[in-house]
Amino acid sequence: MHVLPDSFNDLMSGCLPENPWRKFPFTTFVAMLSAVLTLMVDSFAMSVYKKRxxxxxxxxxxxxxxxxxxxxxxxxxxxxxxxxxxxxxxxxSSQLLRHRVIAQVLELGIVVHSVVIGLAMGASGNQCTIRSLIAALCFHQMFEGMGLGGCILQAEYEIKMKAIMVFFFSATTPLGIVLGIGLSKVYSETSPTSLMVVGLLNACSAGLLNYMALVDLLAADFLGPKLQTNMKLQAWSYVAVLLGAGFMSLMAKWA
Known part of the structure; x- marks a missing residue:
């Protein structure tokens, strides 16, 4: 919810040259490319499996x-x-492979997003901003972890792979915070380089996560046989999705 607006703010900042950053919508362009690239990875992985x-x-x-x-x-x-x-x-086997592709791509998007958030938090010198970010980040990471955990369970990985994925999810935000603290003296949120890097990473993450949420997660569930054969369950599922989206939108105010 907040990743795409953050990218707009970064790449349309007055600290960047007007040409080309404010004359071309790089945020939506990069997000679109990221979504298409995610589709390509998803499609090619399934094609390779079917060929084998x-x-x-x-x-x-x-x-x-x-x-x-x-x-x-x-x-x-x-x-x-x-x-x-x-x-x-x-x-x-095809369904299992799809679950594994979904889990890995979702992990990649969350990892990129978490590093960016941690970097911004570690480099921030405003205590009020840090306090609100910590509260928002706890809820944010909790719900992301629940979603990723469900995908990892569906993928039926071995315990070693599960531990690796959990470790990367758990360590990326603290790593970003440590990196932000270490670079706080030389890192400036308004420098052209940091604005371009963070803005492009946010745009990539937004496109990837939007694709994963709409195509691989929501569409797969709502168009599946379990919900298609039960209208009552489908209606309650939509209510749950809207409530979750509303709650996360509220959290985006502080994230």
């Missing part, structure tokens, strides 16, 4: 052909059941 799966099915079919050449006649029901089992395994 197709080769595996072809190899399995060839093995079946070998059985036929040895005059062993398989039972029709067995063939049908075997084919159906392969299709079910393919669907489950």
């Amino acid at each position: 799966c197709g080769k595996a099915l072809m190899a399995d079919a060839n093995n079946g052909g070998g059985l036929e050449n040895t005059n062993v006649v398989p039972i029709d029901n067995f063939e049908h059941g075997h084919s159906h089992s392969l299709e079910m395994n393919d669907d489950v």
Whole structure:
């Protein structure tokens, strides 16, 4: 909610040259490119998997052909059941891969966003700003962590991978704060370099997170069979989404 406006403020700042920063909407352009790039990663990952799966099915079919050449006649029901089992395994594996792609891309977007927030907090010398940011950040990170945690559980990673992803989520904001404190003497929020870097990172993060929220998270749930077959549950889910969006919008006032 606050990432895109922050990027607008940074890249349209009077501290940057008017040409080209205030003559071209870099924020929306970079956010659009980020969303398209996320779509490309999502699409290519699924395509690579399906290609590999197709080769595996072809190899399995060839093995079946070998059985036929040895005059062993398989039972029709067995063939049908075997084919159906392969299709079910393919669907489950495809869904699992999609969950893993979603978890990793979402983690990337949150990590970039968290580093930027931590950097701004660590470099800030205003105590009032820091206090409000800490309160907002606690709620902000809590809800992001809940969303990311759900994605990690759906991805069914091994315990080592889960620990790595949790570590990066937990460590990036403190790392950004430490980096901001270390650079506080040389880092200026109004310097052209910092405005460009932070503004572009915020725009990238906004495009990525918007795509993930609308396409991979909300659309996947609301267009899935569980909600499509239960109108009451679907209505309550929309209420929950609107309440959550309203609450996060309120938090954006201080974040």
